[in-house]
Amino acid sequence: MSNRSLVGRLFAAIWSGVDSVRKVLHLILLLFIFLLVFGAMQDTPLVLPDRAALVVQPYGYLVEQVEGHPFDRALAELAGDGRPQTLVQDIVDALEYAKDDDRIEVVHLELSSMLGGGLTKLQLVAAAIEDFKTSGKPVIASADFLSQQGYYLAAHADQVYLHPHGLVLIQGYGRWRTFYKDAIDLLRIDWNVFRVGTHKSFVEPYTRMDMSPEDRESSGRLIQQLWDLYQLDVETARGLDDGAIQAFTDGMLEKVEATGGDIALAAKESGLVDDLLNRIEVRETLIDYVGADPDNPDTHRAAGMYEYLAQMRVLQGSDARDENVAVIVAAGEILFGSQPPGLIGGDSTASLLRDARNDESVAAVVLRIDSPGGSSFASDIIRHEVIALREAGKPVVASMGNVAASGGYVIGMQADKVIASPSTVTGSIGIFGMFPTYQRTLDAIGIAVDGIGTTQLSGQLRPDREMSEQAKALFQLMIDDGYQDFITNVAESRDLDVGFVDENGQGQVWIGADALVHGLVDELGGRDDAIAAAAELAELDEGEYGTKLIEQRLSPGEQMIVDLLGTVSTLGFDVSGWAGRRTLVDDL
Numbered sequence: 001m002s003n004r005s006l007v008g009r010l011f012a013a014i015w016s017g018v019d020s021v022r023k024v025l026h027l028i029l030l031l032f033i034f035l036l037v038f039g040a041m042q043d044t045p046l047v048l049p050d051r052a053a054l055v056v057q058p059y060g061y062l063v064e065q066v067e068g069h070p071f072d073r074a075l076a077e078l079a080g081d082g083r084p085q086t087l088v089q090d091i092v093d094a095l096e097y098a099k100d101d102d103r104i105e106v107v108h109l110e111l112s113s114m115l116g117g118g119l120t121k122l123q124l125v126a127a128a129i130e131d132f133k134t135s136g137k138p139v140i141a142s143a144d145f146l147s148q149q150g151y152y153l154a155a156h157a158d159q160v161y162l163h164p165h166g167l168v169l170i171q172g173y174g175r176w177r178t179f180y181k182d183a184i185d186l187l188r189i190d191w192n193v194f195r196v197g198t199h200k201s202f203v204e205p206y207t208r209m210d211m212s213p214e215d216r217e218s219s220g221r222l223i224q225q226l227w228d229l230y231q232l233d234v235e236t237a238r239g240l241d242d243g244a245i246q247a248f249t250d251g252m253l254e255k256v257e258a259t260g261g262d263i264a265l266a267a268k269e270s271g272l273v274d275d276l277l278n279r280i281e282v283r284e285t286l287i288d289y290v291g292a293d294p295d296n297p298d299t300h301r302a303a304g305m306y307e308y309l310a311q312m313r314v315l316q317g318s319d320a321r322d323e324n325v326a327v328i329v330a331a332g333e334i335l336f337g338s339q340p341p342g343l344i345g346g347d348s349t350a351s352l353l354r355d356a357r358n359d360e361s362v363a364a365v366v367l368r369i370d371s372p373g374g375s376s377f378a379s380d381i382i383r384h385e386v387i388a389l390r391e392a393g394k395p396v397v398a399s400m401g402n403v404a405a406s407g408g409y410v411i412g413m414q415a416d417k418v419i420a421s422p423s424t425v426t427g428s429i430g431i432f433g434m435f436p437t438y439q440r441t442l443d444a445i446g447i448a449v450d451g452i453g454t455t456q457l458s459g460q461l462r463p464d465r466e467m468s469e470q471a472k473a474l475f476q477l478m479i480d481d482g483y484q485d486f487i488t489n490v491a492e493s494r495d496l497d498v499g500f501v502d503e504n505g506q507g508q509v510w511i512g513a514d515a516l517v518h519g520l521v522d523e524l525g526g527r528d529d530a531i532a533a534a535a536e537l538a539e540l541d542e543g544e545y546g547t548k549l550i551e552q553r554l555s556p557g558e559q560m561i562v563d564l565l566g567t568v569s570t571l572g573f574d575v576s577g578w579a580g581r582r583t584l585v586d587d588l
Contacts, residue, residue: 051290052301053140054098054308056091057110060084062117062125062149064370064401065331065551067342086114088121089527094305095128097312099135106289107132108302109157111143111150118370118402119226120421122152124526126233129156138289142282145169151272152230155238161285164276168267170249173223173230179205188440192467194475196483197430200507206434218508222425225511229423240271248272321546325534326362327527328352328550330382334374334407341552344371344411346378352550353385357392362548364395364534367415368527373406376431376482382411383489390416395537399530400424400521405509409520410486414493416537419530420512420521427515429490430507431482433475439466494519 063085098104109129117125129139141157143150146168154160162168184191184206191206201215211219231245248255248270255266267273277285286300293301332343339345356362367386373379389396398404398412400420405428412418420426439449442464449464460471467475487501494501496519504510504518515521523529535545 048103048303048308048311049291049294049301050103051105052103052303053106053108053286053290054094054104054305055108055110055302056094056305058086058091058114058117058125058150058153060086060113060115062086062088062091062114062121063331063342064088064121064368065329065341067332068340084113084115088117088124090305090309091125092128093313094309095132097308097316099132099137101312104137104303106137106286107139108286109139109141109153111141111147111154112145114143114147114150114153116147116149119152119230119423120402122149123233123421123423125153126156126237127526129153130237133158140282140286140289142277144279146273148172148230152234154273155234159275160273161275161277161282162264162267162273163278164264166276167263168272170245172249173227175219175223177205177211179209181205181207181209188438188444190437190440190466192435192437192472192475193432194434194472194479195430195432195507196479197432197505197507199509200428200430200432203432203434222509222511225514226423229511238271244271319546320361320548321544322361323363323538323540323544324361324546324548325531325538325540326356326359326365326548326550327368327531328356328365329368329370330408330411331368331370331401334371334378334382334411336375336378344374344378344382346375346381348552349382349411350385352552353382353389356550357385357389357394359548359550362394362550363540363545364397364538365389366397366399366527366530366534367412368399368401368530369404369408369412370401371405371408371411372403373408373410373428376407376410376486379407379410383414386411386414390414395534397530397534397537399525399527400426400512401527406430410489413490413520417523417530417533418521419523419525419533420515421526422511422513422524424512424515425509426512427504427508427510427518427520429486429501429505431479431486433479435461435463435467435475437463437466439464490520 061084064087066085066087095107098107107129133139138159139157140159140161141154142161142163143154144163144166146154146162146166148170151168151170181191193203193207195203199214199218201212201218204212204215231243234240235242235244248267252263252266255270256263259265259269264273264276268276283299286302290301293299328349329341330344330349331341332339334344335346337345338348338351340348353365353367356365386396386398395417396415398415398418400408400412400418401424402421403425404412404420405426409426409429442449449462451459453459456468456470457474459465460468483505487498487505490496490501490505491498500519504520510518510520512521512524516524523533525533531547532542535542538545
């Protein structure tokens with residue numbers, strides 16, 4: 001009887017504990033639902049006044065794809081700890097919406113926080129600015145400081161205002177590298193290098209103390225072409241005399257001396273800016289265009305780009321239809337495995353291409369490439385997925401962004417059509433490998449390595465042992481074979497002679513205009529041209545197809561967490577503790 005009572009009390013205690021947990025879980029669930037509903041009620045959409053200025057304020061670097069896993073990025077943004085990057089397509093879309101929006105009467109291009117961006121990206125944004133201006137609405141650019149890239153965009157505005165204590169810093173293009181060979185020799189490291197390509201210069205910092213003549217010729221030609229394009233675009237947009245930008249940069253010392261050290265005034269007197277206005281004066285100028293904000297009469301009526309985009313994308317709805325051209329962005333270094341956005345993973349990017357192949361609503365694919373290359377093996381995995389798409393009857397167009405070189409060229413070369421911007425940096429058809437060993441370093445401090453193996457290759461991949469001549473020869477044979485595969489695949493995909501590809505390969509880099517001459521690309525154009533070309537190849541009628549961005553997305557669980565934290569944030573709670581803070585080391 002006593003034992004039964006003890007067992008009964010034990011089960012009763014267990015049930016009581018389970019029931020308590022159940023009640024707590026129910027309470028948490030109800031709280032979660034309450035927060036979502038209450039948050040949704042609080043999250044009112046942006047209400048634009050009848051007249052407003054669209055504020056386009058690029059932050060950090062212009063990119064084709066924002067770096068980081070979507071979940072980590074969402075948490076970082078909620079914590080106010082996002083990476084300093086601005087998506088080019090966001091600016092382009094905002095300007096396109098604003099062009100036909102009667103509420104937007106002027107665009108304020110605020111460029112103080114813009115750090116940089118490749119010339120191709122700048123040209124895409126500039127084209128969107130020029131298209132917006134066809135509406136008859138003005139674009140006003142202002143900045144405390146204008147970098148070379150920031151000034152490129154400012155030059156396309158109707159008026160450019162610089163802070164009286166600011167400056168315009170245009171330095172031209174250059175290519176400077178740090179060379180380590182003497183340090184490597186002092187440290188007694190054997191940096192074994194295997195390469196094919198007289199101009200494949202990536203390895204040179206480890207093998208010499210200066211630029212090779214081949215790299216100096218190739219790099220000099222490339223940066224001069226980019227600088228010529230930059231000057232032509234800016235001088236045309238700004239209405240400056242030919243050579244004005246070169247004269248301003250080369251003669252900056254004399255010009256600043258003539259103004260008594262006032263670099264902002266020197267920029268104005270050289271015609272680079274229209275006037276020197278402080279922030280208050282810029283706001284007053286914009287008030288003249290759109291009126292003062294009723295709630296804050298010290299500033300103008302304005303709509304931030306991201307809030308405006310969020311509203312317009314909801315109002316306009318998805319671009320996807322029954323038949324679509326899918327857009328897949330491949331941006332960053334090419335690496336093994338699955339990688340977050342901002343890097344190209346052999347597995348993760350291949351998976352996106354498979355998603356497009358298996359999606360019945362996708363009729364064609366645009367692979368938007370912005371990559372300097374990376375792993376040849378991972379590049380080949382992606383290349384085969386492009387081939388699989390074509391074999392499935394879905395045309396593929398490779399659209400080259402700022403750079404599509406080496407592995408970045410590999411992943412797009414077997415598309416049905418390859419389109420590059422005139423300023424795209426592409427080519428770099430070459431291959432290399434490196435394997436450092438430090439047995440001499442160990443020997444200098446009294447450490448030796450010894451052992452025994454069953455074959456001549458045993459222990460040959462140990463960094464603390466010298467590579468044998470047999471192992472070096474084997475590595476070089478593999479690199480030679482990789483290069484032969486590279487130029488053969490280029491020749492077959494581009495319908496070129498292998499010898500011709502080799503002549504224009506050897507690691508040489510070309511801008512898009514030269515790549516077209518050498519047969520490495522089919523035509524010059526941007527992302528929109530690639531989408532139109534893909535639709536034409538798929539025989540889709542204009543206006544009868546949509547576009548569909550295929551990218552890594554949050555899982556349902558991750559989305560739920562982000563939504564919950566977003567709701568909590570709107571209620572005034574600090575959620576920064578949920579996202580890990582980046583350190584200076586992370587940003588190196």
